[in-house]
Amino acid sequence: MVDRFTGVLAPVSTPFKQDLSPDTERLVALCRWLLNEGADGLAVFGTTSEANSIGMADRMRLTEALVEAGAPAAKLLPGTGTCALSDTVALTKHAVELGCGGVLVLPPFYYKNPSDDGLYASFAETIERVGDSRLQLYLYHFPQMAGVGIPLAVIERLVAAYPDTIAGLKDSSGDWANTEAVIKTFPSMHVFPSSEARVVDALKIGGAGCISASANINARAIRALIDVWDKPEGEALNRSVTAVRKVIEGYHAVAAVKAILAEFSGDPAWNILAPPLAPLSEPQRAALVASLKDLGYSLSLRTA
């Protein structure tokens, strides 16, 4: 069995060209830089990646391109959950066959208030149809965005039925009580809150790290925090990492990450978002950058 993910993972921002097609070269460059910055994994095709705005064919093509460009497949955790079982199975199978270290799977999110049986069946059918012992499936719980969450009762059934496959969970709910309950109830799972502002709280009780939008632009500091959180220097680092995060939380996170990548890499192409999302307004962008500069924030990324 592959090692399960730990540490800091970036839900990698997806660059688009002017024609709104994904920009493979810039994506490869960002992924390379993130690993070099200390990211422990690349959660490509998450919410921050605008994954659901990218078509099926492009998602597969980009994952292949990353592996071909030398990204270690074991470090890739692509999002593969869609509304349709057959599409979820196709993306998941494709990721497993490429050797990806895991997949991060949203529940089918069109039909709201599904029954526990229906949700369980969605994940169980995916696992059965992929039918590959290499599959490491991380559940993606984000009820506010998806409109459908993954209740503890469903996780319990999945862990009982597929203990070797259900590898972990990303909790984007921001509901600490839920994160805590998942960590404590399912010790075999690697659980990641979606913010580094909670990573120390999670590590203290057995959490695995964090998968955070802002890891796109602060991976090195977050990685350092995970190394030293329980040492004397941990407290100050936690404060500074959290301060950057809190600035970003004042904006639409997906657009804010792209604005920061554009500003600090000097590459304005990062400011393109796929509809229905849109870049920050110019006043928002300027205020965001000013706030980060006030914190002494900088990065040294070149993607173009």
Add this chain to the structure above:
Amino acid sequence: MVDRFTGVLAPVSTPFKQDLSPDTERLVALCRWLLNEGADGLAVFGTTSEANSIGMADRMRLTEALVEAGAPAAKLLPGTGTCALSDTVALTKHAVELGCGGVLVLPPFYYKNPSDDGLYASFAETIERVGDSRLQLYLYHFPQMAGVGIPLAVIERLVAAYPDTIAGLKDSSGDWANTEAVIKTFPSMHVFPSSEARVVDALKIGGAGCISASANINARAIRALIDVWDKPEGEALNRSVTAVRKVIEGYHAVAAVKAILAEFSGDPAWNILAPPLAPLSEPQRAALVASLKDLGYSLSLRTA
């Protein structure tokens, strides 16, 4: 320009096989029967069709199969709206090239609270990329399910920019004030409430008809109501049609329609739903059927 749709359209229920793949033969048989019952159009791949639970490849294959089986393409109004622009464009182009009378398009529904600019761009980019004067695009407004609706301000911009393409709207919000506003503000659009219980109200002010889950199992009566609503016999027919609808509204509509198709066609295969949806429980099913029989309801469908 093709005639825009009017009358009663069924968001056709999609039969599945035991392995959860769509059952082409039963779908063709249901479509044939619905047209024979007087349905004016077939809104395949709507919410009642479990469209978002069906993969991209299957959606295209099924539309082709319907046309090959002799369904008049001009009567087809497939749902083609997905979360991803390139998938929406692919499905829409495919439908236009098959000669479909229109497409029913959800907004991208993963990212919640999109800006008006972002929503407008999603539809505008779809229209521009399909780039075909035959495209007749019906907007699909269902905020409760999709989590993203289509505000009047966005419709106004779309109608102004693409008056020949923006053909109509299905309003599944159940918010009569919204339906009324769309009908009155945009006289060029063909507007359909999602329930026959509102079809007379809509027809009175210039609405085009209805696209209703229960048209799967009561098309003949709804079609008759649309013919006579302003004649003396209209009132009694409206009451009986609405009574059937109200029974169904007591249950999960998608599962209820399938339970009725199964019961009254004698073909239990209709009781299969794709995850995350599930069939009615046995007590629910029995109560639903009993309520309909109390109303003197019957149908004569054979799909197997």
